[in-house]
Amino acid sequence: MWALYVWNKRSLVSHDEKRELIANKIISTFLMLSLFSSLLFAQDKNKKSRSKYESLSERNISVDQSVPGLLQEAENLMVADPAAALDRVEQALATSITQKSSYNEAKCYLVLARINEHQGETELASQNYLDAYKRLVSVYNTTPDFRTTLEGLGRVNFNLSLFDQSKRFYEDLLNTEIDENKRLETELRIAEIEVALGNAPKALEKVSQLEPSLTSNESKSLQSRGRAIKARAYAQQDDFAAAENSLIQSADETAGESFFDTDSEILDEVVSGKFVPEDEEAEELLNIYQQQDRKEEEIALREKIAVSKADANLPLQATKQRQAIGKVLIEQGRTNDAISQLRQAAVLADSTGNFQEQANTYKALAEAYNQSGVKSKAIEAYKSHSLALENLIEQQQTQRSVRESLLKKQQDIQALTKDLALDESSYLLEETTTELQAQQLRGQRLLIYGLIGLLVLVITATYYIYRNAMKTKRVGQLLALKSLRSQMNPHFIFNALNSVNQFVTLNDERAANKFLAEFSKLMRMVLDNSQKEFISLREEQEMIALYLKLEHYRFRDQFDYGFEIDPSLDLDELEIPPMLIQPYIENAIWHGLRYKKEKGHLQVNIYQNGDGIKISIEDNGIGRVESARLKTDNQKKKNSVGLKNTLERIAIINQVYHTNYKIKITDLNEDLSGTCVEILTPKNHG
Incomplete structure (x- = not known):
């Protein structure tokens, strides 16, 4: 064989080094066993009692207050001071664990989940709702808290786009004792999930079955939601006429059967502003206009909504509508009209103190001025945009800092539950072993001495076996070399x-x-x-x-x-x-x-x-x-x-x-x- 390449490189330790390693292992093992024996003696002489829950004293947490009172305080502080609310929940949870009250533990996790939802931490909320669910499902599945848990799990899973899981929890909620309003709301939630899953026919069928109950129900918000879901399902099937008709029916119902003679008259009332649809219906109607590129109807409807929200002292929502109108007008080339809308939006945004909307509005206004050639106005708008953007960045940094501190507090609470469980396990283990320790200590010492002797014997024998094996191996290699x-x-x-x-x-x-x-x-x-x-x-x-x-x-x-x-x-x-x-x-x-x-x-x-x-x-x-x-x-x-x-x-x-x-x-x-x-x-x- 002519073609050949050999590179044989070995990383070997010399025999002296190996003997030294073995000797070091013998000494270190002997010292380790001797130290362990000494610790046993010290434990026998200096045995002292310990607290059952040492983690509480380390965290300076008191467990002598009422859990319901602490949770009520937490709910009251949820918006104004979420950090303080988490402190109350931590104290309540520690108390519930030490009192071994799984029901109170579940209530603590429910409040935690609501705080998480309010802070926008949907995944954390989902985990806390699940912790509450695990503690309630077996024994407390007929309580209001269990129903609240199911509803929360359905909601957060929907927000996380986990539609199948959301549907399962809502269906479980239907199997509990709930009132008619809650039943209709839950059924509509399931219909909404069907639309999200792409099952438009199934959603339409469910809403149609609910329509008699919705009609007789006095809750206009539920009726509005039903129409919005129905329109969304029709739009998913590209049946925009049916979707639009399902939304403007409410205008007809508002004025009476004889008020409008045709659908076109109904639409005129919608556009003219005599009829104001609910938020969900308006959103669906706007989606239909956008998908069909019906810009005039979109502008008219947004104008009506903006006026309605301003009259209702909701400037933030009115601002968003004015911004959207300005964007559509710019797409149509109606720059001056767009500037008029965006100036109104800027005034509304300034009144809200919302830096995000201020930045968005002034940026759009600056671009509109720039397109119309009014450079000086564009520069002023850009300056306002920059100022709002600086304020927004500062606000976001503050919010990020607050969010990080809240997340750390949440982690501390999770760690506390684990530490308390570990404390209890350690305490029970110590209590169990203390009674036997005195009797077993002598046997342990004898066993340790025996192990030390056996270990020394085994390691010594291993050393000599290894040395002889190395000699034999070397002799064999030399014989092979001589043979070659x-x-x-x-x-x-x-x-x-x-x-x-x-x-x-x-x-x-x-x-x-x-x-x-x-x-x-x-x-x-x-x-x-x-x-x-x-x-x-x-x-x-x-x-x-x-x-x-x-x-x-x-x-x-x-x-x-x-x-x-x-x-x-x-x-x-x-x-x-x-x-x-x-x-x-x-x-x-x-x-x-x-x-x-x-x-x-x-x-x-x-x-x-x-x-x-x-x-x-x-x-x-x-x-x-x-x-x-x-x-x-x-x-x-x-x-x-x-x-x-x-x-x-x-x-x-x-x-x-x-x-x-x-x-x-x-x-x-x-x-x-x-x-x-x-x-x-x-x-x-x-």
Whole structure:
């Protein structure tokens, strides 16, 4: 096998270091067991009682107040001071846990969930609702708090777009004792979920079934929601006429059956402002206008809503409508009308103190002024936008800081519940083990001493077993190395005798005699070195020089060779394994140069390479690929014994002597002809 690359690098610890590690383990283990024994003695002498719930004293939490009172305070503080509200919940939860009241625990989680919802932390709210649900579902599933929990879970899962889960909780709520209004509200929620899931026909069917009850019900908000859901379902089916009709029916119902003669008259009333739809209906109607690109109707409806919200002292909602009108007018190219709307929106936004809407409004107004060419007004609007944006960023930073503190407080509450459970478990465990500890302590000490003795015995035995194993392994590796060296000799002798045989075949008796004389000299050198693990570089050089001379004598018409050694090298000081270079020279001659049509060249160089030496064997033969192609079937079945043994010897030497011999083989030319073998050896070994 000609193509080959070996890089055998081991990260090994010396035997002395391993013995030191084992000794350190014995000492550290002994000290650890001794320390544990001392701790047992100290525990026996200095036993003192501990509080059942140490986490409460660490957090300075009192548990002597009424849980309902604390929760009521929390609800009162929920908007004005959420941090203080969380403090009350934490105190109430700690009290509930110490009193082992799962019902009060559930109520604490309910208040926590409502605080989370108010702060916009929907996922946290969902988790707290679930904690309340787990404590109520088995025993307290008929209480108002359980119904509140189901409704909360339905709501937060809907807001998280977990519609299937939301639907399940709302359906569970329908199976509890609720009044008619709550039943209708829940049914409408389920219909709304069906729309969200893309089940428009199912939603329409449910709303149609509820319409008689909604009509007889006095809650206009429920009636409005039913119409809005129905319109949304129709719009999902692209039936915009039916969606619009379901919304403007309320105008007809408001004025009486005979007030409007046609749908167009109903629409005129909507547009003219005589009829004001509820928020959900208005939103759906606006969506229909937008999807159908009915901008005039959209503008008219938004104008009516803006006036209505302003009259109702809801400037923030009126601002948003004016902004939307301005945007539509700009799309129509009616810049002056848009400016008029946006100026009204700016006045409303300033009255709200809402920096977000101020920033949005003044930005839109500045762009409108810019489009109309009124640069000075645009600059003023941009300044107002920048001021509002600065205030908004400052406000958001404050809100972020508050939110982070609230989240940290929430985490503290979650940690408290775990700590209290751990405190109780630890306390019960200590109480249980205290009674047996005195009787068991003597047995433990005896057991520890026995373990120490056993451990020392086991580790000592392990150490000696390991040392003997390492010795055995090293002996085995050395035997394998010796075996490989022994295999090299007959292989080399066999190849050399082939050369003698060729001279005899050619009746060249004189050449054969001369070759045998040189060959006998080489054999003496090989046999003298066969029992050595390493020989000097000078001895290896003499053998290689004689071997090259013999091979060139046989193939003198097929190649020339050169053999150069760095004169700075101390050939007697440096050592390498015997027969390390010869197999690669043989391979270069027999598989690279022998088949070359013109006369080839073989160059062997030995020179300094850092702390070691580099041996380079280059030939301009036919190359590894072409050589492999020319091999006979019999040759392909056999690997080169010399190369194979050399690689195995190097692997064992690297492992046994912790050296780093490397062999690298490369093609010299782009056509894959010519081969270079580099052997890198360390300076010292063993």
